[in-house]
Amino acid sequence: MRNWENPVMLACNTASKKNLPSCIFLIVFIIVLCPVVMSQLVPDSDADCLLKFKDTLANVSEFSSWDASTSPCQGNTANWFGVLCSNYVYGLQLEGMGLTGKLNLEPLIPMKNLRTISLMNNNFNGPMPQVKRFSGLKSLYLSNNRLSGEIPADVFQGMPLLKKILLANNAFRGTIPSSLASLPMLLEVRLNGNQFQGQIPPFQQRNLKLASFENNDLDGPIPASLSNMDPGSFAGNKDLCDAPLSPCVPSSPAIPVVPVSPVDPKSPTPPPMGKKNGSFYTLTIILIVIGIILVIIALVFCFIQSRRRRHCLSDYPSAGNERIESYNYNQPTNKINKPAVSHKRRGASTPDPGGRLLFVRDDIQRFGLQDLLRASAEVLGSGTFGASYKAAISSGQTLVVKRYKHMNNVGRDEFHEHMRRLGRLNHPNLLPLVAYYYRREEKLLVTEFMSNSSLASLLHANNSAGLDWITRLKIIKGVAKGLSYLFKELPTLTIPHGHIKSSNIVLDESLEPLLTDYALRPVMSSEHAHNFMTAYKSPEYRPTKGQAITKKTDVWCFGVLILEILTGRFPENYLTQGYDPNMSLVTWVNGMVKEKKTGDVFDKEMKGKKNCKAEMINLLKIGLRCCEEEEERRMEMREAVEMIEMLGEGEFDDDFGSMDHRGSHSNLYSSTLLEDDDFGFSMNR
Known part of the structure; x- marks a missing residue:
């Protein structure tokens, strides 16, 4: 390189020996600093894309950590607020921040490792962003905003990895984009609370677990591929029909129109009507009568349906409404x-x-x-x-x-x-x-109202790193106390709770758990309870074999909740009807234990667990003991509560095989396959 091409070298060559140390320091400083500066200025890098996206937002007071002098990720730790990291930026989660303005995702397109975008519960407006260029995206969450307009039919074309799409409670209109029905990996789609019109396209995905279309203006028959979905997923669409709703009413046959040609006064008088013409007019009259009868039947059906809906919401709330629409209960x-x-x-x-x-x-x-x-x-x-x-x-x-x-x-x-x-x-x-x-x-x-939302939200929807081991143990103990109280106060109920899951546990300001949706089985319609209550997803519920739920069913659901809190994994079988061992969280945990990989079972986001491994293992064993498929081997709720209460109090032996004088059983785990060395690390506290 010529000297004139490099000002630093030129300055050093022309400098006197007295200034030579300063020149050398300058060269070393530039060599060290330049890579850091250049790394922040590389066009289309993750940092560059995120900062360009930030520039499109109207209110950016919460983005003080988005600094060009730092990297968004440091390993698996995020330096920037709302960024999800795994040695690179794989997700953006900016929920409930009151962000406004037109949503523009184009600055994020160069981020090839971006897998999830969640901008729910904001105030973005404008049309649906063009997302088809995000070919690697797996999850797109835009629910509860003010997005509006028609969505292009090809908006999801070329997105083979997309699994979850949440567009609920916006103001979208027009037809549902056809490209949505052709996504090969789609597991969950929520379009409820919009103004979509027309028919539902034929979703052909075999693994589709949840599809929500309620509170739109859809009409026509529901595709046969969606006939096994919850009927509530189609509520609020007055013209939808077929399974799982009522069958479609056949339309009235068209009345044939007989063309009448103008009469020519000079033409000869037509001959008398023969048998053929007489039969034709007789058939016409019959068809007209049938048509009138069908119209009357349709009017009666519509009248009955309108009477049923008269007491429902006149319209459902959607994002952008500052108030909930009035209930119409037909009351003076x-x-x-x-x-x-x-x-x-x-x-x-x-x-x-x-x-x-x-x-x-x-x-x-x-x-x-x-x-x-x-x-x-x-x-x-x-x-x-x-x-x-x-x-x-x-x-x-x-x-x-x-x-x-x-x-x-x-x-x-x-x-x-x-x-x-x-x-x-x-x-x-x-x-x-x-x-x-x-x-x-x-x-x-x-x-x-509880300000901290539900346990499910903290475990799955948001970053669960805030739930350390002490907090999770506190939540489990609180849930156990609440269930114990229900069992004591409602002894005549077959299932005192009946719907135990993380979304039915809310947390107060001190993260104390409170159970909701409890003891509703006696008033719930049987069909809805059998299809959707968690109690009926237990292994003992086999209506074809005459097996029914018992109080031990609530114990099973409590055990699944314990495993969910410890592992941070959502129980996938809750999304299906009945008990499916292939999708059971219990099956997965048992498999990891048998393979001596229990160290990988516990949620990696859970902090404060280094000195509590023995307690975590003890609680895991309680959870698995509550989830024994055979009811006879499953522990009683009273036993589970007693053992959970003793966690952290030094009441267990090292092998977790006996209880102190307050316990009712010795060698409680002799019938299980679990041993201390199955867990991949030492039991020593």
């Missing part, structure tokens, strides 16, 4: 506006035919149904039981209102009695029922 205004009746005795509310909220607690400020209708509200989610809404009423109270459409297993009096029974329950680990609303077609249950 003067009745709705009457104040709720106050009762001094807890659980003393009596059935009210006027359509008011019935309170089961006397330690909460009263409010009326109209207060809920006027409240500022947002959609929290749509589960297997019904949709949930967060409502902030004028008095300052924040509540959760949950709608149930499948509570028709008992009559009015029995339902009121069961709600009062639930209202009398009082335990620190139960989310208490505040009030309820009864209609034959649907019910509302009102509870207090």
Whole structure:
């Protein structure tokens, strides 16, 4: 290289010997610094793409950590907020940050390792971004924004790895993009709460586990490939038909039109009508009569359907609405506006035919149904039981209102009695029922709002690194206490809880767990309960063989929850109907134990576990013992609670084979395949 091509070398060559050390220092400084600077300025690098994406956002106060002088990832640790790392940037998770403006994902296209984009619960507007250039994307979460307009048919074309697409609660319209139905790896799609029109395209994916289309303007027959989905996934579309909904009504036959040619006065008089023409007109009259009858039948059917829907939401909330749309319960205004009746005795509310909220607690400020209708509200989610809404009423109270459409297993009096029974329950680990609303077609249950959302959200939807071992053990102990209380207070129920899963456990400000959706099986319709309650996904439920659920079923579900908390893995079999051992979390954990890979079972995001391996193993054994497929070998809930309470208190022997004097069994694990050396690390504390 010529000297004039390098100013530094030219300066050094012309410098005197006195300045030579300074020149050498300058050269070394540039050699060391240049790679660092250049690494931040490489076009289309992860950092460059993320900073360009940041520039498209309107409010960036939360992005102070996005600094060009640092790298987004340091190994598996993220230096930048909202970035998911695995030695490189594989995901972007910016949820619930109030981000606004038009969503532009084009700056992220050069990121070849990007696998997940989650921008849920923001205020982005504008059209659906062009995502088909993200060929390596596996998950796209855009629910609960203000995106609108028609989605191009080919928007998902060329995305062979895409598994999960969440576009719920936006304002999309037009037809569902056909490219969505052709994605080979699709597992979950949520399009509910939009304004899609037309027919549902034929989804042919064999592994599709969840498809949600409710609360749109779709019509026509449901594709046969989706006939095994939850009927609730298609609710709120007045013109959808076929399985799993009602069969489609055949359309009326067209009335043949007989062409009439103008009469020429000079033409000869036509001959009298013969037998052939007479038969033709007779057939025409018959077809007209049949058509009229079919039209009448269709009108009667539509009238019945409209009567059924009259008590549902007049429209469903969607992203962008600041308020929840009014419930239309067909009640006179003067009745709705009457104040709720106050009762001094807890659980003393009596059935009210006027359509008011019935309170089961006397330690909460009263409010009326109209207060809920006027409240500022947002959609929290749509589960297997019904949709949930967060409502902030004028008095300052924040509540959760949950709608149930499948509570028709008992009559009015029995339902009121069961709600009062639930209202009398009082335990620190139960989310208490505040009030309820009864209609034959649907019910509302009102509870207090917990700011920390659900356990499932912390374990799976967001980064679970905040849940260390101590916190997880605290949650499990709290759940165990709540279940023990239900077993004691509801001894006559076959399954005191019946729907134990991480999404039915909410956490208060101190991360204390509270059970929800408990003891609802007696009022839940049998078909809906059998299809969707977790109790009916246990191995003992075999209706074809006459096997039914028992109290040990709640023990099974509790054991699965323990394994979920320890492993950080979602129980995939909860997404299917019935018990599938091939998708069971229990099967996976047992397989890892037999292969002596138990060190890989525990959630790698769980902190604070280095000095607690023995306790973790003990809890894992309790979980597996609760998940014995044979009920006779499965422990009782009382035993599980006692053993969990002793964790951390030094009550167990090293081999976890005996209990102290408070325990009821010795050598409790002699029948299992688990031994201490199966777990891949020492049992020594």
